[in-house]
Amino acid sequence: MASAEFGYTGVHYVLSMSDARRDLSEWTAFRxxxxxxxxxxxxxxxWAAVDHRLTYKSNHEIPRELQRRFARLSAILELxxxxxxxxxxxxxxxxxxxxxxxxxxxxxxTIDSASVDxxxxxxxxxxxxxxxxxxxxxxxxxxxxxxxxxxxxxxRGLLRVLGLxxxxxxxxxxxxxxDETAIQTALEGLHRGLNDAxxxxxxxxxxxxxxxxxxxxxxxxxxxxxxxxxxYAAAIAAGxxxx
Numbered sequence: 001m002a003s004a005e006f007g008y009t010g011v012h013y014v015l016s017m018s019d020a021r022r023d024l025s026e027w028t029a030f031r032x033x034x035x036x037x038x039x040x041x042x043x044x045x046x047w048a049a050v051d052h053r054l055t056y057k058s059n060h061e062i063p064r065e066l067q068r069r070f071a072r073l074s075a076i077l078e079l080x081x082x083x084x085x086x087x088x089x090x091x092x093x094x095x096x097x098x099x100x101x102x103x104x105x106x107x108x109x110t111i112d113s114a115s116v117d118x119x120x121x122x123x124x125x126x127x128x129x130x131x132x133x134x135x136x137x138x139x140x141x142x143x144x145x146x147x148x149x150x151x152x153x154x155x156r157g158l159l160r161v162l163g164l165x166x167x168x169x170x171x172x173x174x175x176x177x178x179d180e181t182a183i184q185t186a187l188e189g190l191h192r193g194l195n196d197a198x199x200x201x202x203x204x205x206x207x208x209x210x211x212x213x214x215x216x217x218x219x220x221x222x223x224x225x226x227x228x229x230x231x232y233a234a235a236i237a238a239g240x241x242x243x
Contacts (some may be wrong), residue, residue: 011039041084043077107171111162116155119170120206126177130212131205133180137187142204154206161210165217176216177209186215 015035022031040048062070091114098109098118109115120127131141144151167173177183190211 013037013039041081043080043084047074047077102170107169107174109170111159111168111170111173113156113159115170116159116162116173119173120155126174127205127209130177130183130209133183134187134208134212137184139187139208140203141208144204147204151204151206154204154210158206158210158213161213165213165219167213176213179216182216183212186212190215 013036015037016033017027017031021027095114095118098115099122101109102118102122109119119125131139135141142151162173167176
């Protein structure tokens with residue numbers, strides 16, 4: 001951003017076709033076209049939303065009484081970006097340390113987003129095995145690449161379930177997810193409770209795992225309702241019954 005410009009901007013790229021692509025017949029109509037790509041962080045987008053309502057385009061246009069406040073706001077947003085970036089780096093480093101501990105057989109790790117990510121991203125991911133078992137029972141297991149945003153929400157939902165069930169360590173989670181006999185029984189119960197050929201304990205792997213864990217722990221209905229809609233919670237609760 002030039003010194004005369006005002007605001008908290010993102011990075012802008014101007015794109016054009018390479019010489020090799022420009023000579024292809026199917027791209028002839030676009031060979032002289034250019035495109036601009038704007039890359040912004042969440043805080044830069046917040047600034048842009050505010051800036052859109054303002055008429056100031058340079059520092060010289062800002063009333064003297066407001067200049068200091070605008071400068072402080074811009075600095076705060078830049079600092080927030082730095083902190084978010086640092087937090088992300090620290091999260092990744094923590095996840096790497098968790099992965100190393102898990103590979104060494106240390107499962108006495110507190111449940112949190114980083115530890116669960118490390119555990120479930122491992123090649124021996126028990127949730128993947130659980131999902132495969134669910135498929136044999138009639139579940140439709142969605143690929144996380146179909147809707148990555150929804151899959152991330154389901155991972156957060158799984159974390160919430162673990163909190164409600166007081167599952168405190170990766171070791172406790174591992175023990176639950178590796179009890180294949182209990183998982184088979186839980187899946188059968190869930191399918192009986194849902195009683196819907198079009199939706200039988202189906203979804204992304206993490207969501208199916210959350211439902212199975214609720215059934216394994218015989219979670220009270222009021223706890224289930226904190227996560228699922230009331231009618232759906234009743235169906236899950238009905239599936240807790242053991243033959």
